[in-house]
Amino acid sequence: MTKPAESIHPGATLEDAIAKLGRARISALPVVDRDRRVVGIISEGDVLRQRLPADPRAHMIPSAPTSAGEPSIEAVMTADPQCATPRQDCSEVAFTLARRGWKSMPVVDDDGRLLGMVSRSDFLRALAQPDAVLSTAVHNAFTQAGHPEWRAVVHHGHVTVSPHAGDQDGAAVATAATVAGIRSVELGARRWAAQGARRPPWGP
Structure with missing residues (x-):
């Protein structure tokens, strides 16, 4: 897994998530509470669904007004995401990522606290070792x-x-x-x- 993992708090804004995802070049951010317990996850797809309105020039439709409000992470995230554990078999985690179409998954300890993130690219790097x-x-x-x-x-x-x-x-x-x-x-x-x-x- 990759550690330490980038994370974000439920009360943060979507702009905060966009900045972290772009800066770290990652596909998802675990959302953690004050005790570092994972309570959700926000992905690139979640951001794109919120931030990419239709272009009226391309679709010949009138421009719709945009909302002035900025949704919180808590309103956009997927709550109670599936997480991996440090002792879990890699094959189980890799199969879950492939079956669900996810790019990454949080890794937590026995109390649900964030330890790191494991991704498909982590598995590929391991398989590519000389x-x-x-x-x-x-x-x-x-x-x-x-x-x-x-x-x-x-x-x-x-x-x-x-x-x-x-x-x-x-x-x-x-x-x-x-x-x-x-x-x-x-x-x-x-x-x-x-x-x-x-x-x-x-x-x-």
């Missing part, structure tokens, strides 16, 4: 799990765990699967050079 970077991340995950002797090879984001962990092969596969950007993990006896795979930087 194999060498992912290989190092997998090795670091093995080391943190207390097994620096475990071995794996990464090829185009897909991991093959060397079947030398004995009765802990399953644990090695599960550990590798926790690394962000890994697309799949399998247990196999492939040689490191198979399919042009990169030799791991931490050993044979």
Whole structure:
């Protein structure tokens, strides 16, 4: 996720939201209360629906007077938005974004307080990590799990765990699967050079 996340308060104006969205080049702003709990979200679409009246020159219609009032964020936002949690499976969040057509989603703690934002571009950046970077991340995950002797090879984001962990092969596969950007993990006896795979930087 991206953190810290830009946010806005319910009592702010639409102009405030436009300025923040444009300056930060983001597609949505979580709306938070005084305790940083997420109470809503305002997106580019919400702004455009409010701020783009029809052009009378293009449609040959008389110009309608515009309202002098400026709606508050609370009047325009989507209340009680769906949020993600830090421990939630990335695949679930990515599926929700794709299914709902959303570009991003707030990430909150157990009390609903804003921690960050996760977006489709965050997932794409993770998937685009070079194999060498992912290989190092997998090795670091093995080391943190207390097994620096475990071995794996990464090829185009897909991991093959060397079947030398004995009765802990399953644990090695599960550990590798926790690394962000890994697309799949399998247990196999492939040689490191198979399919042009990169030799791991931490050993044979």
